[in-house]
Amino acid sequence: MAEPIGDWQPIPQEISQVPVLRATTETHLHLDRWISRYFDTLGLTGPQFDVLVTLGDLDGLTVKEVGDQSLTTKGSLIPILDRLVAKGLVHRCKGTVDCRQTIVSLTPEGQALYQQAFSGFLAEVRPRLETLTQDEQTELVRLLTKLKSAF
Numbered sequence: 001m002a003e004p005i006g007d008w009q010p011i012p013q014e015i016s017q018v019p020v021l022r023a024t025t026e027t028h029l030h031l032d033r034w035i036s037r038y039f040d041t042l043g044l045t046g047p048q049f050d051v052l053v054t055l056g057d058l059d060g061l062t063v064k065e066v067g068d069q070s071l072t073t074k075g076s077l078i079p080i081l082d083r084l085v086a087k088g089l090v091h092r093c094k095g096t097v098d099c100r101q102t103i104v105s106l107t108p109e110g111q112a113l114y115q116q117a118f119s120g121f122l123a124e125v126r127p128r129l130e131t132l133t134q135d136e137q138t139e140l141v142r143l144l145t146k147l148k149s150a151f
Helices: 018-042 046-055 063-069 074-086 108-129 133-151
Strands: 090-094 102-106
Touching: 018 046, 018 108, 046 063, 046 090, 046 102, 046 108, 063 074, 063 102, 063 108, 074 090, 074 133
Parallel strands: none
Antiparallel strands: 090 102
16 A cells, blocks of 8 residues: 555545445446446447437326436437437327427337337346345445435
């Protein structure tokens, strides 16, 4: 181990925040890489899959509702929708009640891909999440939600 420089004294690990930050960051990075590989097999990006899942099994949502209900940032939503429209997975139309609104819905091809992709995703992720008991999963969600709100 390297010697401290000058008067600097290392912070003891038991009071350092580094282990918590490292564990959450490493988990995020592993999860992100795993998810990206899965989405690549579908020809989708993570944000595109997120929009598909947000719209899945619904008759449609306004663009604002998609932005509010998905993990997609508002600035990237329109380009994501443009790519999904180009792939033939999403359809946009003007609202019937308010023509200023744009309604987004899955095409039949998009609904079929959603059903295939989401069920496949659950089949892949379930065994990994089941390494935690149901109580541990509930506690993890509670703790991560608490940590998220702190930031």
